[in-house]
Amino acid sequence: MTQTAETPAIAALERYEAVIGLEVHAQLLTVSKMFCGCSAAYTDAAPNDNTCPVCLGLPGVLPVINRQAIEYTVRTALALECEIPEFTKFDRKNYFYPDLPKGYQISQYDTPLSRNGRIEFPVGGETVRCGITRVHLEEDTGTMHHAGDVLQSATQSFVDFNRSGVPLMEIVGEPDLRTAEHAREYLVRLRQLLMYIGVNDGNLEKGSFRCDANISLRSREAAELGTKVEVKNMNSFRAVHRALESEIERQAAVLDSGAVIQQETRGWVETRGRTVSQRSKEYAHDYRYFPEPDLPPLRLDSAFVERVRASLPELPPARARRFVDQYGLNAYDASVLTSTREDADTYEELVRLGVAAKLAANWLMGDVAALANEHRLGLRDSGLGIAGLSRLLGLLDSARINGPTAKELLTELYVRGGDPEAIVLERGLGQVSDETELEALVDAAIAANPVAATDFRGGKQQALGQLMRHVKEATGGRADMPLVNRLLRERLSR
Amino acid sequence: MLARLGLDEGERERFGAQLEAILDHISKLQQVDTSDVSEMAQVGELVNVMRDDVREPCLGAERALSNAPAGDGRHFVVGAIQENELDG
DSSP: OOOOSOOOOHHHHHHHHEEEEEEEEEEEOOOOOOOSSSSSTTTTSOOOOOTTTTTTTTOOOOOOHHHHHHHHHHHHHTTTTOOOOOOOOOEEEOOOTTTTTTSSSOSSSOOOEEEEEEEEEEEEEEEEEEEEEEEEEOOOOEEEEGGGOOOGSSEEEEOOOOTTTOOEEEEEEEOOSHHHHHHHHHHHHHHHHHHHHSSOOOOOTSSSSEEEEEEEEESSSSOOOOOOOEEEOSHHHHHHHHHHHHHHHHHHHHHHHHHOOOOEEEEETTTEEEEEEEEEEEEEEOOOOEOTTTSSSSEOHHHHHHHHHOOOOOOOHHHHHHHHHOOOOOOHHHHHHTTTTHHHHHHHHHHHHTOOOHHHHHHIIIIIIIHHHHTTTGGGGGSSHHHHHHHHHHHTTTSOOHHHHHHHHHHHHHHHHOOOHHHHHHHHHOOOOHHHHHHHHHHHHHHHHHHHHHHHTTTTTTTTHHHHHHHHHHTTTOOHHHHHHHHHHHHOOO | OHHHHHHHHHHHHHHHHHHHHHHHGGGGGGSSOTTOOOSSSSSSSOOOOOEOOOOOOOOOOHHHHHOOOOHHHHHHHHEEETTTTTTO
């Protein structure tokens, strides 16, 4: 992506190979929680309002699996080309922390909903392929904040269980990534995919899409694997990239000095631009996993799996390939236009309404994208709308208005809307493309700019600009400029 | 929790013998040939018990906190947690 000067991390990668695997936690877009009927919209409610005996972990309650969460997880697994075993069950992962009221998290241990998937994506010119170890389902914890917000000096912590029990999908990637850039692109693609299939809202800042990384370095000469460090607390794509670059640099310096890497968890501290040790992993955690006795296991038959498969939309890579084949777009344009499902749908709707494929692509990626960004308003919801843009581009395509007029009208009508054709008629914005009329203006331009005309005849191509401008101004900017160009050249070559 | 039971010397001997007998009794299970039996996670026969994704009324903070040992009316309040002591 960014071709900047060589960073210390990139220099380190000449001596060491980085081995990076990512774990993503993504909240599912269900209406209710994973095992109870409380609303899953935990940020919309005042603290602890969205709670019930199940998600508060009170004694004697019985969790029941949310069918939609299972379906979303299977949908994700299929989009990542995973296998879906027929049998799956939930397990208890035991640990103690105040945001986990039961003293265990319902998760999946040895029989996840899916395994053995893959995702492919381009980085620079190469295609990176990353295995997906598993996609499984668990529940989110509550949230805590600390008095004074400075952890070390706090004497009390405040717990809110609105998030407790929100369905949380864990996507474990294989350690197939080799650079910080790979890691960032993996996350960009994975997030795009989850949003495309409608299972997650992709909000890193709010934590509905979270990422942890495992990273080790190994010498280019020796084959043995390095000691793995877990990096947490990265809540933007940029943070992931910076944290991994910084960690590659740190580990390389440790190894260069002859010391060994400690197996530990480190947190990314944005303000300091480096990772800091959080806790030692010398004692392997014993989560004492065992099957969740309150939840009967699941048997997902092939009819169910095939029904979910059939509900999958066309995924971004396939859709981009089709855009190249069907609409003759180049690979870059196709990839930009399929980056969100809404953008891709908008493009296809515009083409269906009769706008030429390349014209639609250019306008959507250029002026329309700029306006959408400026007004924080997508074309679909704008005053002009998809149909309005198709009429506007129709006027341009049939040469009734020229490019600059089309741009002005787009800017004017984008938010407030209106019928482009009526405005063109009302204001006389129609393009002047009558040859006889333009020939007269061309003659007048030559007469008024004899030096430029002589220069052009003498071989000075740029001199044509002055003559073009003359005609453009004479028509109030409405002249069909490609036609003016041709007429001027014809006149001057006589 | 078991490890925190305070036992005197006499109790230790008495319960030790009893526990030994229980373990011996249970170890008879190891004589059963289970090579053809697949592992089970549950004793019930139920599978695929699921609910539709429908919102139901919640307790609300007031009721949720009504039996809490400590609260501020909105949150459960616990002693401060030092991040490096515990796992998250």
